[in-house]
Amino acid sequence: MLLAYSSLPRVWRALTWAHWTAMGAAMMLVDTGTEESRDRVRERHPAWADQADAAADEALRLVTATTIPGRDPGWFEPDDQAEAALRGQALRIVAGLAGGCLQACPHADVSRPRPLFAAAWGDRVDCLPCFRSAPPPDTPMSAAESHRCDLCGRVSSGPVLLATPTIGMLTIGMGVCRRCLRRLMASGGVAR
Numbered sequence: 001m002l003l004a005y006s007s008l009p010r011v012w013r014a015l016t017w018a019h020w021t022a023m024g025a026a027m028m029l030v031d032t033g034t035e036e037s038r039d040r041v042r043e044r045h046p047a048w049a050d051q052a053d054a055a056a057d058e059a060l061r062l063v064t065a066t067t068i069p070g071r072d073p074g075w076f077e078p079d080d081q082a083e084a085a086l087r088g089q090a091l092r093i094v095a096g097l098a099g100g101c102l103q104a105c106p107h108a109d110v111s112r113p114r115p116l117f118a119a120a121w122g123d124r125v126d127c128l129p130c131f132r133s134a135p136p137p138d139t140p141m142s143a144a145e146s147h148r149c150d151l152c153g154r155v156s157s158g159p160v161l162l163a164t165p166t167i168g169m170l171t172i173g174m175g176v177c178r179r180c181l182r183r184l185m186a187s188g189g190v191a192r
């Protein structure tokens, strides 16, 4: 329902970061019976479910295997604030794909699961080969956009750090400010 509504192009284009995050938070409140709905999907579409599981495993493997020289990648369990933002972004991407608001590579099709890549600030969804060869965006990010934290929405004076959480087959590039990073570290959700 939320997906159908938010994928309407005129709705999708009008929604801001704060709207998506609020919807992500709402999804956390009403999100009961996830296991049952997964079981139902598995029952009705077993082949798709197997492919989706394989795509999710592959997405996690790709993210885990990607190392940035000289950087120690940290792993964070999202707290509630981060999870609301993350779910909101996942909804934004799936709705953008469904309604045609995001530019999708020809292989970005949820009926044929495979790892897909998108950015919280971007307007594209790509499979891995297309992601690697995607052209740079036509309009570069404004200074405010490039300093905005995709977890708390704050525009910080310092640079944001790149986080690449995966949700199922989706890997989402998100900027995280130092304040959120400190909060996540303090909440004890760090595993290196």
Ligand SMILES: [Zn+2]
Binding pocket: 105, 106, 107, 108, 126, 127, 128, 129, 130, 131
């Ligand atoms: Zn592709």
Ligand SMILES: [Zn+2]
Binding pocket: 149, 150, 151, 152, 153, 154, 176, 177, 178, 179, 180, 181
């Ligand atoms: Zn933040």
